[in-house]
Amino acid sequence: MPRPHLALLATLLAAYGIFALSDRIDPYHLDVLVGIGINIILAVSLNLVNGYTGQFSLGHAGFMSVGAYLSAAVTMFLGPKLLGESGGTALAQNSLFLAALVAGGLSAAFAGLLVGIPSLRLKGDYLAIVTLGFGEIIRVIIQNFEPLGGALGLNGIPACTNIFWVLAFAAVTVFTVTCLVHSTYGRGFLAVKDDEISAEAIGLDTTRYKIVAFVVGAFFAGIAGGLYGHFKQTISPGGFDFNRSIEIVVMVILGGMGNTIGVILAAILLTLLPEVLRPVAEYRMILYSFLLIVLMIARPQGLFNFHFWKPKS
Amino acid sequence: MTEFLQQLINGISLGAIFALIALGYTMVYGVLRFINFAHSDVFMVGAYVGYYIGQHVPEHTIWGGTLALVGSMAVCAILGIVMERLAYRPLRGAPTLNVLITAIGMSLLLQNLGQYFFGATPRPYPELFPVTNYQFGGLVISSSQLAVIGVTLGLLIVLRFIVLKTKIGTAMRAVSLNPKAASLVGININVVIAFTFGLGSALAAAGGVLYALNYPSIDPLMGTLPGLKAFVAAVLGGIGNIPGAALGGLLLGIVETFVNGSQWSTYKDAIAFAVLIIILLFRPAGLLGRFTVEKV
Numbered sequence: 001m002p003r004p005h006l007a008l009l010a011t012l013l014a015a016y017g018i019f020a021l022s023d024r025i026d027p028y029h030l031d032v033l034v035g036i037g038i039n040i041i042l043a044v045s046l047n048l049v050n051g052y053t054g055q056f057s058l059g060h061a062g063f064m065s066v067g068a069y070l071s072a073a074v075t076m077f078l079g080p081k082l083l084g085e086s087g088g089t090a091l092a093q094n095s096l097f098l099a100a101l102v103a104g105g106l107s108a109a110f111a112g113l114l115v116g117i118p119s120l121r122l123k124g125d126y127l128a129i130v131t132l133g134f135g136e137i138i139r140v141i142i143q144n145f146e147p148l149g150g151a152l153g154l155n156g157i158p159a160c161t162n163i164f165w166v167l168a169f170a171a172v173t174v175f176t177v178t179c180l181v182h183s184t185y186g187r188g189f190l191a192v193k194d195d196e197i198s199a200e201a202i203g204l205d206t207t208r209y210k211i212v213a214f215v216v217g218a219f220f221a222g223i224a225g226g227l228y229g230h231f232k233q234t235i236s237p238g239g240f241d242f243n244r245s246i247e248i249v250v251m252v253i254l255g256g257m258g259n260t261i262g263v264i265l266a267a268i269l270l271t272l273l274p275e276v277l278r279p280v281a282e283y284r285m286i287l288y289s290f291l292l293i294v295l296m297i298a299r300p301q302g303l304f305n306f307h308f309w310k311p312k313s
Numbered sequence: 314m315t316e317f318l319q320q321l322i323n324g325i326s327l328g329a330i331f332a333l334i335a336l337g338y339t340m341v342y343g344v345l346r347f348i349n350f351a352h353s354d355v356f357m358v359g360a361y362v363g364y365y366i367g368q369h370v371p372e373h374t375i376w377g378g379t380l381a382l383v384g385s386m387a388v389c390a391i392l393g394i395v396m397e398r399l400a401y402r403p404l405r406g407a408p409t410l411n412v413l414i415t416a417i418g419m420s421l422l423l424q425n426l427g428q429y430f431f432g433a434t435p436r437p438y439p440e441l442f443p444v445t446n447y448q449f450g451g452l453v454i455s456s457s458q459l460a461v462i463g464v465t466l467g468l469l470i471v472l473r474f475i476v477l478k479t480k481i482g483t484a485m486r487a488v489s490l491n492p493k494a495a496s497l498v499g500i501n502i503n504v505v506i507a508f509t510f511g512l513g514s515a516l517a518a519a520g521g522v523l524y525a526l527n528y529p530s531i532d533p534l535m536g537t538l539p540g541l542k543a544f545v546a547a548v549l550g551g552i553g554n555i556p557g558a559a560l561g562g563l564l565l566g567i568v569e570t571f572v573n574g575s576q577w578s579t580y581k582d583a584i585a586f587a588v589l590i591i592i593l594l595f596r597p598a599g600l601l602g603r604f605t606v607e608k609v
Contacts, residue, residue: 056410118594124409125348129548130593132541133586140583242541246417253414285425292418297403300411 015167037166043251045220051258054193062135065240067222071104108222116214153236161231256302315451328566329465333520334543337513343489353540354423359518378441393514427533551602
């Protein structure tokens with residue numbers, strides 16, 4: 001992409017513009033837009049791991065839950081102490097929220113590091129099942145951790161998320177992933193994906209690349225989790241299960257692995273699809289799963305991947 | 314000591330069910346190298362078919378129970394073959410991820426069709442086999458536990474016979490070793506793969522009926538957790554390896570039952586994965602799997 005910094009700046013301005021006009025937008029549309037933004041963050045960050053680096057991870061929802069819980073804990077338990085009874089100014093509130101999101105992202109990144117170091121020795125299906133396992137373990141641990149609400153979840157999280165934060169972080173995620181992959185260093189991710197053995201042979205530290213991809217992906221998943229928690233105002237461990245991870249993986253694959261624009265489009269499409277299918281709610285999931293199978297057979301390279309792609313012989 | 318033995322028996326009967334499901338995962342992985350996520354929902358369909366047949370045969374009889382078991386195995390074998398033909402065969406040779414997503418789509422489809430046709434509310438399961446509790450000293454073994462262990466043992470012997478002694482079993486092993494070479498020596502790969510799917514799905518159906526007998530209520534989402542755990546069992550034993558799947562299933566069932574009986578019982582759903590991760594760290598190809606070094 002030419003001039004990514006300008007594109008980032010323009011998107012941030014546009015996000016602020018939408019936020020300034022948000023009073024005039026139908027609240028329902030605004031909610032859908034927030035959902036789209038959160039899914040874009042999740043899908044684009046997973047794309048770094050699955051698409052660009054070729055490491056199949058099924059535990060993205062686990063990292064999302066770490067970020068959601070930690071940032072909610074910061075705003076709920078630390079916030080009143082820092083801001084006092086009055087709640088502080090809007091600026092103070094927003095900076096606290098930003099700090100909470102970053103804290104959530106960092107804790108998710110740390111979880112990603114803990115998961116990544118042992119599991120990235122494994123390959124393919126084994127890696128997939130181990131990341132799935134870690135996701136489930138994170139969920140069960142949270143379920144048994146009473147200070148964070150246990151199985152009932154955490155309620156009454158302040159509604160700090162607004163359309164500006166979501167779109168801004170979506171833009172930052174896309175910017176970071178794009179610049180990372182297109183940098184000299186980042187070519188290593190593609191090399192690891194294309195052929196791990198030759199990447200190793202030319203002197204790349206493949207394990208390091210995998211861990212970096214994992215940690216960066218987990219960081220943004222944590223941010224998305226924080227945004228999600230402060231948007232829904234209630235989170236429970238059940239909301240971050242295996243099916244949530246699958247949803248994100250589907251976005252990446254439908255978009256076309258390692259194709260950021262395609263993944264963004266797929267995230268938008270898959271968030272809108274349930275809304276569009278609302279009138280036929282009874283058949284919604286049947287249609288959705290049926291479409292998934294048909295699409296995989298008809299367009300295996302992803303819905304929005306227009307490059308011709310050759311299967312490995 | 315009595316309590317230990319009692320838990321061991323409960324663990325073995327749970328592990329036997331995991332083993333039955335795990336065998337299907339492992340056999341399909343052996344011939345096609347992909348994880349059939351829909352397998353856990355074939356397990357669910359198996360339980361429901363058993364339920365509907367159970368309505369038409371007298372309860373508490375051996376022949377009625379056997380009829381439900383065999384009937385549901387037959388229906389699911391056909392389901393497995395149809396699934397392979399329609400969804401997976403067009404994707405033969407596509408990247409693993411695409412096949413995986415198709416399998417996930419298939420799993421969602423079966424779950425949602427199940428909710429549509431069977432209804433989402435849990436249903437009590439009929440007692441197909443005669444119910445008695447046998448006492449040995451302080452130990453209690455229910456007849457349905459005995460049925461689980463007996464049926465699993467029988468099916469394992471039959472499976473071993475099929476895989477090692479019959480022509481189609483030899484063909485299955487050949488395809489799992491090298492599909493291209495197998496087709497060069499005149500093996501019809503499509504027939505072998507369809508047969509594998511049928512066999513695996515029949516075992517899952519048997520697992521479904523037996524599971525439902527021990528945990529007497531069924532719903533369309535019942536397959537997810539046992540399916541995941543059985544899959545873990547298959548990986549634990551070394552995926553693609555048939556004795557490994559049985560071993561992994563038993564091990565997992567026993568560990569889970571003991572954890573369930575301890576103070577850590579709320580963590581029981583995480584234990585399966587913790588065991589998996591620890592074992593894979595030391596044996597990256599599973600307990601009985603062979604670790605192959607990639608060559609250029």
